[in-house]
Amino acid sequence: MIQVEQLSKYYGARAAIRNLSFRIDSGEVVGFLGLNGAGKTTTLRILGSVLLPTSGTVRLDGQDIFTAPRELKARIGFLPELPPLYEDMDVGEYLAFVAGLRGVDPARIRARVGETEERTGLAALDDERISTLSHGYRQRVGVAQALVHSPEVLLLDEPANGLDPVQNVEMRALIRSLRGDHTVLVSSHILPEIAQTCDRLLVIRDGELVAQGTETELEQRLGVGTGVELEIAGPVDAVATALRGVAGVRAVTVQAANGGRAVLRVDAPDTLRPALAQAAVAAGAQLFRLDVSADRLESLFLRLAGRGGAA
Amino acid sequence: MSAALLIARRELGGYFRTMTGWIIAASVLLIDGLLFNAFALEGQRRSTEVLTRFFYFASGPTMVAAVFLAMRLLAEERQLGTLALLYASPVRDRDIVLGKFLGALAFLSGVTLATVYMPLLILVHGHISVGHLLAGYLGLLLLGAASLGLGTLGSSLARNQILAAIIGAALLVSLLLAWLLASVTEPPFSALFAAIALHNAHFPAFQAGQVHLRDVAYYLLVTWVALFATTRVLEARRWR
Numbered sequence: 001m002i003q004v005e006q007l008s009k010y011y012g013a014r015a016a017i018r019n020l021s022f023r024i025d026s027g028e029v030v031g032f033l034g035l036n037g038a039g040k041t042t043t044l045r046i047l048g049s050v051l052l053p054t055s056g057t058v059r060l061d062g063q064d065i066f067t068a069p070r071e072l073k074a075r076i077g078f079l080p081e082l083p084p085l086y087e088d089m090d091v092g093e094y095l096a097f098v099a100g101l102r103g104v105d106p107a108r109i110r111a112r113v114g115e116t117e118e119r120t121g122l123a124a125l126d127d128e129r130i131s132t133l134s135h136g137y138r139q140r141v142g143v144a145q146a147l148v149h150s151p152e153v154l155l156l157d158e159p160a161n162g163l164d165p166v167q168n169v170e171m172r173a174l175i176r177s178l179r180g181d182h183t184v185l186v187s188s189h190i191l192p193e194i195a196q197t198c199d200r201l202l203v204i205r206d207g208e209l210v211a212q213g214t215e216t217e218l219e220q221r222l223g224v225g226t227g228v229e230l231e232i233a234g235p236v237d238a239v240a241t242a243l244r245g246v247a248g249v250r251a252v253t254v255q256a257a258n259g260g261r262a263v264l265r266v267d268a269p270d271t272l273r274p275a276l277a278q279a280a281v282a283a284g285a286q287l288f289r290l291d292v293s294a295d296r297l298e299s300l301f302l303r304l305a306g307r308g309g310a311a
Numbered sequence: 312m313s314a315a316l317l318i319a320r321r322e323l324g325g326y327f328r329t330m331t332g333w334i335i336a337a338s339v340l341l342i343d344g345l346l347f348n349a350f351a352l353e354g355q356r357r358s359t360e361v362l363t364r365f366f367y368f369a370s371g372p373t374m375v376a377a378v379f380l381a382m383r384l385l386a387e388e389r390q391l392g393t394l395a396l397l398y399a400s401p402v403r404d405r406d407i408v409l410g411k412f413l414g415a416l417a418f419l420s421g422v423t424l425a426t427v428y429m430p431l432l433i434l435v436h437g438h439i440s441v442g443h444l445l446a447g448y449l450g451l452l453l454l455g456a457a458s459l460g461l462g463t464l465g466s467s468l469a470r471n472q473i474l475a476a477i478i479g480a481a482l483l484v485s486l487l488l489a490w491l492l493a494s495v496t497e498p499p500f501s502a503l504f505a506a507i508a509l510h511n512a513h514f515p516a517f518q519a520g521q522v523h524l525r526d527v528a529y530y531l532l533v534t535w536v537a538l539f540a541t542t543r544v545l546e547a548r549r550w551r
Binding site: 049083119 | 314317318321324325328367386391393394395397398400401457550551
């Protein structure tokens, strides 16, 4: 569906992105992951026709979006990092204006605005002035403007930026609900945020694509995903020694201890969880919690996107 | 509705929805009224002369209002990030510029035409021709359109509205003061500067009730060149 080939953007001698090539198939929800300044926004702005590349091509169903007719742009919906909102307009009025700009049949505009507001949870705010909305709702209006003309491709640049935890969950649910109806490329610098939402990840570092694949594929490739965490009460040293004795365990570290409980991080494949539980209990521990290490995704992210990290 | 008209309608609505539009409209009407009372009606004059002076004094506020109306057109879009919305839509850059310009021109025209009660007072109490009235307003609208065009160009070059107003005003004043250059340069430059002077060379005929094709063509050309340059600036921004 989207084919990006050898895409580069230079500002003077500095490369914002260099020779990016990737492909996104129809209906996929793909995460675009990288640290701030890695080149995510530049790439999305080029894909959204806001910026022209120094070199390279972007094809949508085989047609170059920079030379194809303008109508091709109507098949793309773009939410920039800063939602492009006219604050003096009401929500419904604004979405109707955007729908008109994107070529929606005038007779269908009101219906499309209603459908989009329903989908993005804005139905009750149709008459509300955008300037009076909270950050979370403004972000939703930003997503709504990208959706209002029912585009095949959606480009979302940091849609969860600055949202509180509840709004974050709602935004993830909204993006997940787009799967199947739209092809989505969503950028973020927070891996757990998009790992839960996306089918596949593209990882960009210093303007270059350094990895792509599913979360599991990336973990396997990098040997990450081998952390298990136990929260116990009891003889911490004895339990740590017992855990080290389990075949396959590479290291055990005590990460935190307070109130009579301790958290132990075990560097081992998560398939060893039953054996680790048995060993801990046999060594006299009361086991309160055992799960895959919480810093697993963080570790994967740092390995992939961190400066100087090994991909 | 075409994209340019959609953008024009949004822009026009924007002036009414914010204080900026109302403040500019009120200021123009107040200053025009004061100037009319203080200078146009001053002393014993013939009706035609009073009308001529009305158009002369109304031309200043029209130009200033045009620069203030234009300053937000593109600079504000850049400031708020809404230019990305227009760039990402299937709209040509020239339609963006045209839409913005037409929206501002419609507002400026409304404000300018709202001053018509003053010439009507002259019409009721004296003897003026409707042709003089129409020619004067045509001149004000053409002068306003050219000033708006220059202001729009200033707005496309600036990152914020204050800078946009300064650039727009600088472009406008450069053309206004071209007649000064004409007086201190040798031919053929003196003739060139005299011909491009925005007000001195082309507005007096309108204020006196005469419409010359060369004056109409001049204002349309200034407007077109300014909007063409604005479109080019907008296109160039996609590279940065």
